[in-house]
Amino acid sequence: MNSSQIATQGLNRRDFLRLSGLSALGVAAGSAIGFPAISTALGKPASGVVEPDVEINLEAELSQTPILSGLETQVWRYRAELVKGPAGTVQPIPNTYLGPAFVFRPGQNVRINFTNRLAEETIVHWHGLHVPQAADGHPRLVIGPNETYVYEFQVLDRPGMYWYHPHPHGRTGPQAYRGLAGLILITDGAEAGLGLPTGERDLPLVLQDRTFDGQNQLLYYTHMRGFLGDRILVNGQPNANLVVKPAVYRLRILNGSNSRIYKLAWPDATPLTVIGTDGGLLDAPIQRNYVTLAPAERVDLLVDFSQWPTGSTQTLRSLAFSGGGFGGGGGNPTLPNGADFAVMAFKISDDATATPAPTATVVPTVAPTATPTTSPLSTAAYLPMIFSQGNGANSGPPSVSGQADFRADQVEAVQADRTFSLYMQFGQWTINGRTFQMEAVAPDEIVELGSQEVWEFANQQPGGMGGMMGGMAHPMHIHDLQFRIISRQAPTDPTQRSNWETVKDGYVDGGWKDTVLLMPGERVQVQMEFKDFTGLFLYHCHNLEHEDMGMMRNYRIVEPGS
Numbered sequence: 350m351n352s353s354q355i356a357t358q359g360l361n362r363r364d365f366l367r368l369s370g371l372s373a374l375g376v377a378a379g380s381a382i383g384f385p386a387i388s389t390a391l392g393k394p395a396s397g398v399v400e401p402d403v404e405i406n407l408e409a410e411l412s413q414t415p416i417l418s419g420l421e422t423q424v425w426r427y428r429a430e431l432v433k434g435p436a437g438t439v440q441p442i443p444n445t446y447l448g449p450a451f452v453f454r455p456g457q458n459v460r461i462n463f464t465n466r467l468a469e470e471t472i473v474h475w476h477g478l479h480v481p482q483a484a485d486g487h488p489r490l491v492i493g494p495n496e497t498y499v500y501e502f503q504v505l506d507r508p509g510m511y512w513y514h515p516h517p518h519g520r521t522g523p524q525a526y527r528g529l530a531g532l533i534l535i536t537d538g539a540e541a542g543l544g545l546p547t548g549e550r551d552l553p554l555v556l557q558d559r560t561f562d563g564q565n566q567l568l569y570y571t572h573m574r575g576f577l578g579d580r581i582l583v584n585g586q587p588n589a590n591l592v593v594k595p596a597v598y599r600l601r602i603l604n605g606s607n608s609r610i611y612k613l614a615w616p617d618a619t620p621l622t623v624i625g626t627d628g629g630l631l632d633a634p635i636q637r638n639y640v641t642l643a644p645a646e647r648v649d650l651l652v653d654f655s656q657w658p659t660g661s662t663q664t665l666r667s668l669a670f671s672g673g674g675f676g677g678g679g680g681n682p683t684l685p686n687g688a689d690f691a692v693m694a695f696k697i698s699d700d701a702t703a704t705p706a707p708t709a710t711v712v713p714t715v716a717p718t719a720t721p722t723t724s725p726l727s728t729a730a731y732l733p734m735i736f737s738q739g740n741g742a743n744s745g746p747p748s749v750s751g752q753a754d755f756r757a758d759q760v761e762a763v764q765a766d767r768t769f770s771l772y773m774q775f776g777q778w779t780i781n782g783r784t785f786q787m788e789a790v791a792p793d794e795i796v797e798l799g800s801q802e803v804w805e806f807a808n809q810q811p812g813g814m815g816g817m818m819g820g821m822a823h824p825m826h827i828h829d830l831q832f833r834i835i836s837r838q839a840p841t842d843p844t845q846r847s848n849w850e851t852v853k854d855g856y857v858d859g860g861w862k863d864t865v866l867l868m869p870g871e872r873v874q875v876q877m878e879f880k881d882f883t884g885l886f887l888y889h890c891h892n893l894e895h896e897d898m899g900m901m902r903n904y905r906i907v908e909p910g911s
């Protein structure tokens with residue numbers, strides 16, 4: 350079945366399928382993962398000799414889609430078709446600019462033939478995945494219009510939600526903003542066996558902000574601080590809302606915004622149950638009164654909608670906070686970073702025939718349905734299951750952040766192997782005073798294959814006038830690996846410290862991470878291991894406007910002793 354047939358079939362099956370053609374197409378996860386590990390492929394550039402288990406043709410193209418009522422919006426989008434592999438590997442999402450979700454299983458050998466149908470250079474990066482440098486989408490690998498780049502990699506990451514987006518130098522912000530982004534879900538039998546909600550109750554949600562002109566067209570501007578839209582879209586749709594049953598749901602949330610930070614919470618102060626983060630499930634669920642989610646971060650939540658009255662509507666909000674760095678008239682005057690706003694409404698209904706509002710949110714079904722959970726369990730019932738199962742979250746680098754409910758700000762700093770200071774210099778955001786150079790690697794940016802290191806990021810922009818009114822937040826991201834957060838040091842400046850207090854209790858610092866937020870004045874230490882691949886990889890701020898302005902550097906992994 351090709352991707353358009355999948356979409357069409359979906360559209361015919363459900364009345365909300367105009368919006369959600371993916372429902373109930375479940376992927377047979379939990380089936381054997383029998384692909385032989387092609388260890389000879391590891392550590393080498395894609396060779397082309399490995400027969401892939403999954404082959405996908407992917408294109409970036411100009412398109413249009415209805416977003417607001419009236420005129421359609423011109424967008425750029427990823428389109429894909431499955432050439433080879435299990436049905437459901439490519440899950441197109443109708444009527445949104447988001448690219449199709451890819452569902453992978455650990456061990457699969459994947460080939461993706463990416464063709465650029467845009468009028469400018471681009472390249473695709475698989476955010477969070479551990480892949481060889483030739484498959485990582487580094488900006489030096491950009492391809493021009495109508496050129497094709499072939500990616501080959503083995504799926505080596507843990508089950509979890511990752512994503513893909515463009516990575517051309519200087520143009521990542523505008524390209525992602527126009528619509529180029531999609532989800533990657535890795536799932537396996539062990540995760541499926543945990544009894545977590547599946548199918549319609551496993552909801553991947555991409556949070557983004559956009560600004561439209563009077564003709565429903567996207568407006569974008571580059572600003573030193575970043576870009577903020579004045580409307581919140583979930584899976585590409587405004588006024589996001591969904592009819593849910595009085596049951597437990599899994600909400601997997603990606604902050605796919607260019608610069609906006611979310612402080613997610615229920616307005617009635619019901620705590621959020623967090624079961625996973627960037628690199629998959631935590632060892633055990635934790636509770637947060639709110640969750641702070643910076644650009645590119647993911648959080649995996651369990652929500653029991655039966656705890657509220659059936660018939661009621663619960664609205665997930667982003668609460669007010671300070672220190673987002675858009676104060677003082679910069680950024681977006683309509684919806685500043687740190688404003689309080691609605692993210693998405695959930696109408697709780699046990700009426701099986703309830704039809705969603707016409708603007709119901711598009712939700713791809715990406716989770717396996719091989720082991721459907723029939724009885725609606727309470728959230729609490731899941732907790733021991735996850736806990737007893739374990740999920741390997743503590744394998745890998747030994748770390749002080751062994752427990753899921755790890756509060757990095759309550760831990761002393763250790764001696765770091767290297768420190769990267771983040772500050773503005775000569776009107777540019779820098780890392781250790783440097784900006785991005787395509788091939789350059791400084792002596793303090795070379796690491797050895799097989800080694801473990803602690804890196805310290807220090808957000809050093811001073812407060813006050815010289816510091817752009819308190820500095821800016823920087824979500825730092827490292828390519829090629831998932832790291833552990835091992836400590837955070839609070840800002841020492843009193844204003845920065847009080848700003849930090851408005852977000853820090855929402856950090857999820859346990860588990861595996863590929864992106865970590867540093868508020869102004871904050872220092873964070875992360876621990877990582879450089880495995881399997883040598884070569885050139887990136888680390889950068891994932892505020893996409895900061896990244897485009899050069900707040901990005903290479904690091905090189907070399908053979909020991911070289």
Ligand code: C2O
Nearest residue numbers: 474476645826887
């Ligand atoms: Cu999400 Cu270097 O990227």
Ligand code: CU
Nearest residue numbers: 475476477828
């Ligand atoms: Cu990345």
Ligand code: CU
Nearest residue numbers: 823890892895
């Ligand atoms: Cu930044």
